[in-house]
Amino acid sequence: MKYAYYPGCSLRGTGRAYEESLLAVLRILEVEVEEIDDWNCCGATTYLSVDELTSYALAARNLALASRQSGEIIAPCAACYLVLNKTQHYIREYPTIKLVVTRALDSIGLAYQDDIRVRHPLDVLLNDVGLEKIAKKVKVPLKGLKVAPYYGCQIVRPYSTFDDQRNPTSMDRLLEACGAKVVHYPLKTRCCGGSQKGTLPEVGLDLIHYLLSGAVANGAEVIATACPLCQFNLDSFQDESGDRHHPIHIPVVYFTQLLALALGAPAGSFGLHRCLVPIEPVLSEKEIAYA
């Protein structure tokens, strides 16, 4: 089966490395994907909060386009994942929303079928591919690299069914299968502030600092994320948040980058060089040599 692939806007901008590494991992694990034809922005949290009806219509266009291609969508961006899921839920629950969406899609020659499942890469890798297969394909074991798994909010809450909303472990298990050591990280589902860094910098910087210091305090050498905005926030503002508190420097990468590394994807193909805080010193200290 081929999954419909919905990259979303961020994966074409600040989150390029997420897309590069995800596709590299999927290729190695023989998961076939096909980008949704002419997808549009899902509306994200921002749109949802100012004009929810329009936002559902925007998301529904993607759902309708995707269902022409497949029965399952992979949506790596946390906001996209949430919005697509929420749209499905609310269309089912509220007849008015359904009416608005149906008419809107009709106006552009599309139909909403409710016949597609929205999946996160964590879900697909864990449940469709399986830990066993991944572990077997590991070429560069992560040798006990201490990773803080950072899930953020919208992947697990409130619609995910593939993991425990209160204490998710899917990323933990994937990283452990690659030989990493997952550290205790009580903040793993605490919000990073999202776009708050851009709009209310002081608030955003505090949240970012807490997340970074929480990881370091538990001995993490690297933070793994599954959301472009989380990665951007944690990676880009370490100096600024350090100025407000105390300096912390820790590489922040996508979990798919660690997977790609372990699965032996060619260097440079999964965007490690795009991180602002370089991960190379940690890797060489651990003597993890990648191709």
Place this chain on the structure above:
Amino acid sequence: MLNRPPAAKESAGPQFEPRIVAFFCNWCTYLAADLAGTSRMKYAPNVRVVRLMCSGRVDPQFVLDAFAHGADGVFIGGCHPGDCHYQEGNYKTLKRYALLKRLLKDMGIEEERFRLEWISAAEADRVRATINDMVEKVRALGPLALDAQAAEQPSVAQEVMA
């Protein structure tokens, strides 16, 4: 702003009010209906309850008799499987129900008109919800048009019990 749509439309003209006969067992569903009362839950006034000691007492003839005399629906309520006050009376009900259901279908009585639900003494809300749901569905079907002769065929009951 987006509000929840009204639950049910108040139509202008007089709408069809179905008559539903219910057979409730004394120990579970009848008690649940009592509890719905003491909890002041509100539900559609279309159901008339006949109390029996056990849903196992529901003779197929009772169901046919109800349909033959103008019921638009029949609803049997008994204890959950494994919870029967008489150990296993409700299993017999279930077996009989399946056969009877097939038979009614052959007679042209729509499936939604005949319903069996396991409702324990604590599940007042299920009494409310089931009655409302059934009334809605039967209302949508309209009055039961039954060939009276078909319902009174004596062989019918025997076939069910065989």
Place this chain on the structure above:
Amino acid sequence: MDLKRTVKFEADRDPQFAHWVSHTVGGERIRHCLQCGLCSGKCPLSLYMDYTPRRLMHLSREGFKEEVLGSTSIWLCTACYACMVECPKQINVTHLLYALKQRAIEEGRYPRRFAIPVMSRLFARMVHGAGRITESRLVVQILVRTAIWRLLGMSKLGMALLRKGRLPMSSEHIQRRKEVATLLDSVAATRKELAI
């Protein structure tokens, strides 16, 4: 010392607002709120709010519209859903905050240069026009409209991101741009027709 009378009269309440709150998407269960404060405790942003989410719940259901729509809290929510998942009464707090935010926008109740509504507006405009978001352009536009001086401070980070290939300046857009416009027009039309 500046003394203020804090008494509230029944006339200060807006029962219609209270009614609206308990009937809008997300507000259906608000009357069940037991004011335990779990939402506030869970909220990563409650530390910065003038009214904690718990207080907003109560003010809303009682109809203190001025306080609710004038609060900073509704703008601070990042929609992380922590409050909603844990609420012991399963109140959809997050979505209710969305609804309050939209209501505030509809009634024009936010500071003019407040970055959050500005960003929301610009975001919507960009989606409407291009079907997709180009992050670099969005950030620049926000800063221009809210705090242009901050652009200077950002330039270092911007350069770094550019070098890493993470800030493509070329505009992202979909091919069938018209479809999005038609889609959004249809939503507007239905909304008007149903008066929602």
Place this chain on the structure above:
Amino acid sequence: MPEDIGFSGQETPRVGVYICHCGTNIAAVIDVKALADYAGQLPGVVVSREYKYMCSDPGQALIETDIDDHELNRIVVASCSPLLHEPTFRRSLNRAGLNPFLLQMVNIREHVSWVHLDKRAATEKAQDLVRAAVRRVFLHKPLEKRRVSINPNVLVVGGGIAGIHAALTLADAGKQVYLVEREPTIGGHMAQFDKTFPTLDCAACILTPKMTTVGSHPNIRLWSYSEVTKVEGYVGNYKVQVKRKPRYINEDLCIGCQECITACVYKEGKTPDEFNVGLSKRKPVYLPFPQAVPQKVVIDRDTCIEFKSGKCKKTCIEACGDRLAIDFTQKDIFEEIEIGTIIVATGFQTFAPERNPFYGYKRYPNVYTSLEVERLVNASGPTAGEIVLRDGSKPGSVGIIHCVGSRDINTNRWCSKVCCMYSLKLAHLIKERTGAEVFNFYIDMRTPGKGYEEFYDRLLDEGVHFVRGRVAEVSDWTAHPSEQGKLVIRAEDTLAGFVRRIPVDMVVLAVGLEPQKDAQQVRRLFNMSCSSEGWFLERHPKLAPVSTFTEGVFIAGACQGPKDIPDSVAQAGAAAAEALALIDSKTVELEPYTASVIEDECSGCKSCIPVCPYQAVTFLEHEKKAHINEVLCKGCGTCVASCPSGSIRQNFFEDQEIFEEIEGVLAHA
């Protein structure tokens, strides 16, 4: 119409119909006047009246006088549920010289006025029901209740404080009591507590004397480490099977010297001690706690080397010497007993706080459950009453989190009722013994009980902090230097209106009460009902709080719902009194709703025989007919419905009676 269907006997039906207003409960929704008028013109109805309270003395007198004055021979009462007042009105008929079964009740309160808003539709529904009842009552036949004798022996299930109290009450009244307890000792949760609120008297001081009395009472047969496996029969005449699990100790020979424990090849305990909720270790051979009753050790086959490898040196047998109490060959023993009444007092279990990962239970060693702290503060507990953390240090600050697993739709939605008070008690004990700063995080402080509010006052005086807010999380990440090395409790202080972070050394989770995990099986065993939460259901929440829907089976204590010790004991006393009342009446009346075979019509097809769950139907080989044993029949009517030739009838639920009722409700004018 009555003529068509053959009115029973030769008499003409003369029906009296009585409509109850129930104050405004019925009259506010149903037009009672119109209903009475309607009933008055139904065929066969001689008198039709409405009255404010039919169940009152004047209401009943009305019926009785009418029976006399108008020679009524059938009565219909439209009022509340028959389950409430059918016995009342049957007695009225009896007093007026009419057979009580010539009555039919119509439920126009629970099934009509309380559940419908539309007055017209409600009145119409009531008319339909009354009409059906009038048609049905024509056919009613005089019936006699059956009487069966009551076995005076009683089974009490569960040896916590409720079971103990019930057993002692009955035994002191001279009844033979079988007390069955699943654990190796009686005592239940109360035995684990140190002090009891609000008086702070020591739990052991008030409980252990009662336990010892149970152990030595001549009228009590105590089977600990045992479970009820089968229950058959009916009120007054139950047959019960009890499985006695092997404790590998001959209870008759063991004198409780515990030398085997000292002698065990394990020098130190290795298994988490159940009684100390895992805070200490025990050996495979152990006595649950020093005051255990019976004072007999038990060998745990899961951890004993002899059972694992068969190669143990068996030093225990050596130590036991010629007492020969240890017996590795013991097997399950099944006891069969005959009893008349049953009291179920199986108690509760505490909420497992791992279900809420944000409180860090099992992740942070210094997060405890309240039950664990009960053992910590107990003088005979693992730390001899010293309140110390796992590393042996004394806590300088303690946070007690209320409502863990209570008042939460995501776990248990009910209030567990006892946690506020026991949290206050623990706060007091911790403060008194360690001098620590104690914080209580509560949602609402619930202290409705004698002396409870006064106890709360005392705690306020003692300087315990009260923060109103449900705790969001307990974690070890620090946001301020003062939080270094502490557990940080994060909650909104809802009275102050902002979020607080409070660092403490020790966290106590006030876990709620929930039904035992096998409550569903137990309920089936004794043919009881459960509320949707899983608590055993009482017959009536106010008027029959210890009875169940099965005659002769009573409930007591927290198996019926969260309850503190005083309430449990009071309920146990009530259950014992109810059992005694039954026993002392020597016989009990059973409803006469039994089935019987009309022998002339029986074709001998045997369809009815397998459907009877009580083996009441047998086949008379000689006559080639089915036969129903009336003593065994419980009146479900399943055989009646399964008879293809219609040759089984059921008293009070005859086919024709039900047909009349069905056609009656449908015969809309």
